[in-house]
Amino acid sequence: SLTLEYGAHRIGKRTDQMMETWRNYGLGQFIHWGVYALTGGHWDGEYYSGAAEWIRSWDKMPKDAYDQLYKSFDPKNYEPKAWAKQAKEMGAKYMIITTKHHDGFSLWPSKYTDYDVTNSPYGNDIIGPLVEAYDAEGIDVYLYFSVMDWSQPGYRVSLETEEDRTAYEDFKAFTRNQLIELLELYPSAKGLWFDGTWDEAWKEQAVFADELEKEMRAMIPGLIIGSRFRPDDYGNRHFDSNGDLMGDYEQGWERKLPNTYEDTKGNDWDAVMTVPENQWGYHSDWRGHVKSSYELIEMLVKSVSLDGNFVLNFGPDGQGNIRSEEAKLAKEIGDWMKVNQKAIYSCGYLNWQKQDWGYYTQSREDGKIYMVVFNQPLDGKLRVKTADKVILDKVYPLENPGMILTPELIQKNEYFIPVIMDQKWTSPYVIVVESSSTDEDKNGGFQKAK
Numbered sequence: 001s002l003t004l005e006y007g008a009h010r011i012g013k014r015t016d017q018m019m020e021t022w023r024n025y026g027l028g029q030f031i032h033w034g035v036y037a038l039t040g041g042h043w044d045g046e047y048y049s050g051a052a053e054w055i056r057s058w059d060k061m062p063k064d065a066y067d068q069l070y071k072s073f074d075p076k077n078y079e080p081k082a083w084a085k086q087a088k089e090m091g092a093k094y095m096i097i098t099t100k101h102h103d104g105f106s107l108w109p110s111k112y113t114d115y116d117v118t119n120s121p122y123g124n125d126i127i128g129p130l131v132e133a134y135d136a137e138g139i140d141v142y143l144y145f146s147v148m149d150w151s152q153p154g155y156r157v158s159l160e161t162e163e164d165r166t167a168y169e170d171f172k173a174f175t176r177n178q179l180i181e182l183l184e185l186y187p188s189a190k191g192l193w194f195d196g197t198w199d200e201a202w203k204e205q206a207v208f209a210d211e212l213e214k215e216m217r218a219m220i221p222g223l224i225i226g227s228r229f230r231p232d233d234y235g236n237r238h239f240d241s242n243g244d245l246m247g248d249y250e251q252g253w254e255r256k257l258p259n260t261y262e263d264t265k266g267n268d269w270d271a272v273m274t275v276p277e278n279q280w281g282y283h284s285d286w287r288g289h290v291k292s293s294y295e296l297i298e299m300l301v302k303s304v305s306l307d308g309n310f311v312l313n314f315g316p317d318g319q320g321n322i323r324s325e326e327a328k329l330a331k332e333i334g335d336w337m338k339v340n341q342k343a344i345y346s347c348g349y350l351n352w353q354k355q356d357w358g359y360y361t362q363s364r365e366d367g368k369i370y371m372v373v374f375n376q377p378l379d380g381k382l383r384v385k386t387a388d389k390v391i392l393d394k395v396y397p398l399e400n401p402g403m404i405l406t407p408e409l410i411q412k413n414e415y416f417i418p419v420i421m422d423q424k425w426t427s428p429y430v431i432v433v434e435s436s437s438t439d440e441d442k443n444g445g446f447q448k449a450k
């Protein structure tokens, strides 16, 4: 393997408490909010078919018109406490907020740019009250930060000339200043979610990024930073040039999920997901497929079953309203979580053979196994093939622990669990499996593991 100065600084999962807490979240909320929300994905009566938060890059969006939008940013309906309460009801354990997206508009009072909330009619800090509201609900806050910043004169896609390099040095100092400022202003933040780090110019900054990451980690011990921040000695992000994970967890799952445990490479990871196919910021006219709570619950369960976190995106409108489609999803997901949260929180991957009826999760606290059923077999028999030397001690519906189910042995380590056909299941349900391992003792008999 290559000798890397700026590659992965750790092999394998972090084992400290803050990362344990992160690993056990299960469900998170992403919030994309900024001046792009004022356009709602339209300009001058025209519909923008791209991702609404990218509307500035649209050829039909005059850049100076976009860059004046902040002078109308005055969200009368912004209610951070209501947002936090809604997230709590949904069952989110953490929230990632865009402090600054690619356009560079800073939602906090930044000393380092005039392109921030203090120079908008709204005038006040957006981030601070949001952090307080989510902290008060017991939901951990993470700060999304886009390194790419179209508003900054020193920003460069690539460094071709000496002038580029000089300008980029200013941009690097600005970037560092804003990040240090964010961590000084919001020290209760548990981590940073970086974006906009794909430019060639940034990929040459292995030394700078490494020093900056070390500085930020020193400011907030245990700070959690994903794989999308640092480039290694050869400009590789996410995985260094030896294939080792950069940062504390993999951030590569954007609008997609791994399909097998092997896909996760045994790393911690999060999947961030839009409700429509590809809209993060507010678009007033969602076209194409809008995901149902059923689909999103399956993605959540699939993520947890593969040792990941699932982060659902919300895009408040220009006045600070949460749109009705998202409010409905938050309610429906929350209703499901209220009944089934034990199969999500502090749960992860179980190495039993994947079955068609759905997903296994296993509690990292008490080892209980959860069968989350999405596709009930027509004969009502859930096939279960355990790992070797496992016996099923007790099987019952999470919603009705008194209803003991008797597994039918098909062959060694394989059973049918008879589901309750008389009960009309209308949403994904959970069967609990309490199991123990058998170790063949000296004389070949079986005894229950202690």
Ligand SMILES: Cc1ccc([C@@H]2N[C@@H](C)[C@@H](O)[C@H]2O)cc1
Residues within 6 Å of the ligand: 032, 051, 053, 054, 195, 196, 254, 272, 280
């Ligand atoms: C090609 C591309 C660049 C940036 C993105 C940003 N990452 C998501 C988390 C959103 O912030 C989106 O604007 C998406 C696609």
